[in-house]
Amino acid sequence: ERRPLPVEGRLGRQLAFIVEVDRLKTVLRASTLAADARRENDAEHSWHLALMVPVLAEYADEPVDVGHTIKLVVVHDLVEIYAGDTPLYDDEARVSQEERELAAAERLFGLLPDDQAVEFRALWDEFEARRTPEARFAKAVDRLEPNLLNWMAGGGTWGTPGVTGDTVRARTAHIGDASHALGEVMVSLIDSAERNGWIAAGQQGVVGPA
Amino acid sequence: ERRPLPVEGRLGRQLAFIVEVDRLKTVLRASTLAADARRENDAEHSWHLALMVPVLAEYADEPVDVGHTIKLVVVHDLVEIYAGDTPLYDDEARVSQEERELAAAERLFGLLPDDQAVEFRALWDEFEARRTPEARFAKAVDRLEPNLLNWMAGGGTWGTPGVTGDTVRARTAHIGDASHALGEVMVSLIDSAERNGWIAAGQQGVVGPA
Numbered sequence: 001e002r003r004p005l006p007v008e009g010r011l012g013r014q015l016a017f018i019v020e021v022d023r024l025k026t027v028l029r030a031s032t033l034a035a036d037a038r039r040e041n042d043a044e045h046s047w048h049l050a051l052m053v054p055v056l057a058e059y060a061d062e063p064v065d066v067g068h069t070i071k072l073v074v075v076h077d078l079v080e081i082y083a084g085d086t087p088l089y090d091d092e093a094r095v096s097q098e099e100r101e102l103a104a105a106e107r108l109f110g111l112l113p114d115d116q117a118v119e120f121r122a123l124w125d126e127f128e129a130r131r132t133p134e135a136r137f138a139k140a141v142d143r144l145e146p147n148l149l150n151w152m153a154g155g156g157t158w159g160t161p162g163v164t165g166d167t168v169r170a171r172t173a174h175i176g177d178a179s180h181a182l183g184e185v186m187v188s189l190i191d192s193a194e195r196n197g198w199i200a201a202g203q204q205g206v207v208g209p210a
Numbered sequence: 211e212r213r214p215l216p217v218e219g220r221l222g223r224q225l226a227f228i229v230e231v232d233r234l235k236t237v238l239r240a241s242t243l244a245a246d247a248r249r250e251n252d253a254e255h256s257w258h259l260a261l262m263v264p265v266l267a268e269y270a271d272e273p274v275d276v277g278h279t280i281k282l283v284v285v286h287d288l289v290e291i292y293a294g295d296t297p298l299y300d301d302e303a304r305v306s307q308e309e310r311e312l313a314a315a316e317r318l319f320g321l322l323p324d325d326q327a328v329e330f331r332a333l334w335d336e337f338e339a340r341r342t343p344e345a346r347f348a349k350a351v352d353r354l355e356p357n358l359l360n361w362m363a364g365g366g367t368w369g370t371p372g373v374t375g376d377t378v379r380a381r382t383a384h385i386g387d388a389s390h391a392l393g394e395v396m397v398s399l400i401d402s403a404e405r406n407g408w409i410a411a412g413q414q415g416v417v418g419p420a
């Protein structure tokens with residue numbers, strides 16, 4: 001199906017990887033754009049995070065290397081090319097997520113020359129494990145972005161059946177672990193969205209799935 | 211038209227900027243994706259460059275700071291939110307490009323707090339002026355990416371009326387100024403594409419605009 005590039009060897013493998021990852025532009029997320037009435041894709045989302053990191057890095061509670069944090073967010077969703085996006089509020093899909101993504105990582109990073117396969121896999125592992133200040137901040141920004149889009153949409157994925165303000169509070173709590181200030185932004189968004197009727201009020205007021 | 215975020219002050223300005231730049235996802239380029247039959251947008255393109263930089267940095271002829279180079283590519287097309295994309299082979303649009311983009315930079319980066327307005331404007335200026343090894347390499351990767359997409363499409367924007375192999379050679383020559391190896395890749399792509407009939411052969415064989 002693919003049109004082989006007229007380049008051999010190490011550089012040929014690197015370019016084949018670069019062409020393959022074009023597919024990230026076709027992985028649709030649950031979120032809707034702020035700027036258009038269509039769903040966001042993973043490449044757009046990853047770019048948005050890569051810009052949010054240098055703009056918001058001053059709010060990281062532990063100092064972060066900005067360049068390294070940007071690398072983490074640029075790479076963080078690549079496995080979804082084969083594993084698909086797993087929406088935050090799809091509990092069923094989240095059960096098989098880890099297994100699917102581990103297999104995808106083997107396959108995708110394996111396209112690269114061995115030394116880079118190890119290097120890029122390590123970036124993904126670092127992000128997933130939240131092992132470093134950079135990974136914790138990258139995860140926080142990754143969680144904040146779709147919630148900004150939800151705010152601009154006046155609901156968005158906050159309207160998923162069964163989701164209440166308390167669900168959103170629980171799934172976004174780790175933002176505050178990496179950045180007190182961004183954690184407070186997230187709380188303000190949820191509180192205001194509940195008042196505006198864009199999120200169902202916390203569980204106490206809701207009949208349905210906990 | 212916009213839904214103001216419930217955040218004031220410095221952080222409020224930063225978040226307003228982050229929401230505004232969502233529009234980069236709606237700026238369409240001339241290139242078609244390798245992975246789907248639709249045009250690429252600037253956010254997807256910028257993400258692709260941000261991944262190409264760490265994969266290909268070893269081919270920069272002058273040493274580059276990878277993190278800084280990624281920042282340059284993440285920021286490089288933001289002005290197109292207001293100025294629009296200027297296709298490489300649209301000579302008319304290219305006449306007014308600089309003026310439109312300067313006005314757009316004032317307006318967009320002016321959304322940020324003053325210190326960051328200066329910081330992000332400087333990144334864009336550095337990229338545009340090709341003043342540093344990082345900017346030269348970023349520009350090379352920026353020029354290479356759509357040509358990889360053209361290859362995968364078996365033509366793409368190479369088929370713009372009046373464009374020949376020599377036009378493409380001239381517009382991509384600066385890739386080799388930043389990276390001998392990537393310059394050679396570009397030459398191979400053009401030569402092979404001419405042989406495959408995906409680019410009109412060099413001017414000697416063509417009747418029409420030079």
Ligand SMILES: [Ca+2]
Pocket residue numbers: 255286287352
């Ligand atoms: Ca560009």
